[in-house]
Amino acid sequence: MHLAQRLAAVVLTLGLSAGLAGCDFHLKGTNTSATPLVYDKIQLVVPREAENLERILSTHLSSTGVQLSNSNDAYVLxxxxxxxxxxxxxxxLIEVILRLSVTFQIEDREGNPITQPRTLTGTRSYQYNIATVNSDDQQYVYLSKILIDDxxxxxxxxxxxxxxxxAQVNTQAPTQNNSSVTLRNP
Known part of the structure; x- marks a missing residue:
């Protein structure tokens, strides 16, 4: 490369980088200050069949700065x-479609919802030939792990x-019935 071409490439790269930084683009990292303070301590409560999700989710939450805790001031996921x-x-060929649907919410220690229930869904698919039965089991196990991780x-x-x-809080005052006598037929 000639010196002019190298200089042009450097200037172009710096210009594009400055443009991305100017529009507030940044790579996602493990910045612990990115977690809102209200959710800094969380206890995980998962059904028995979701043990794999619990293990992977606790790893991802810890990497974002959330402390997993059973203390009284911890929120419940x-x-x-x-x-x-x-x-x-x-x-x-046989095509297999894997779907994982998870509904979650954050609650306080008394079980009162803090957030509305949110459902997230992930999908993966693969094909296999019936003559190679072993590949189905291997692909299923591998893609199930990836789906849970996603x-x-x-x-x-x-x-x-x-x-x-x-979560929406019920702000309506309870209505009282003004009549205190109920008429019944004998």
Whole structure:
């Protein structure tokens, strides 16, 4: 490369980098200050069938700065629904579609919802030939792990970015019935 071409490449690279920085672009890292202070301590409550999600989710939450704790001042991240689905489409090749749907919400220690329930879904698919049965089992196990990891990352990113809608509080005052006598037929 000639000196002029190298200089042009350096100037172009610096110009593009400055442009990205100017529009507030930055790479996502493990900045512990990115987690809102209200969710800095969380206790995980997951159904028995979601043990793999619990392990991976705790790793992702810890990397965003959330402290997993059972203390009285910790919020509760409750997995309300964990639904893995496997669907097979048969033809010359068999296509398998894996779906994982997870519904969660954040609650206080008394079980009062802080956020509205949020459902996240991940999907993966693969094909295999029925003559190679072993590849189906290997692909299923591998893609199931990736699917759980994807959903756990989505949950931890939404908590870290505080993108969860707040639970709606019932602000209506209880209505009282003005009549105190109820008429009944004998």
């Amino acid at each position: 409750r997995i309300l629904d964990y639904k893995p689905v496997r669907q097979e489409l048969r033809g010359t 959903v756990a990352q989505q949950i931890s990113r939404q908590i870290a970015a505080n993108r969860l809608p707040k």
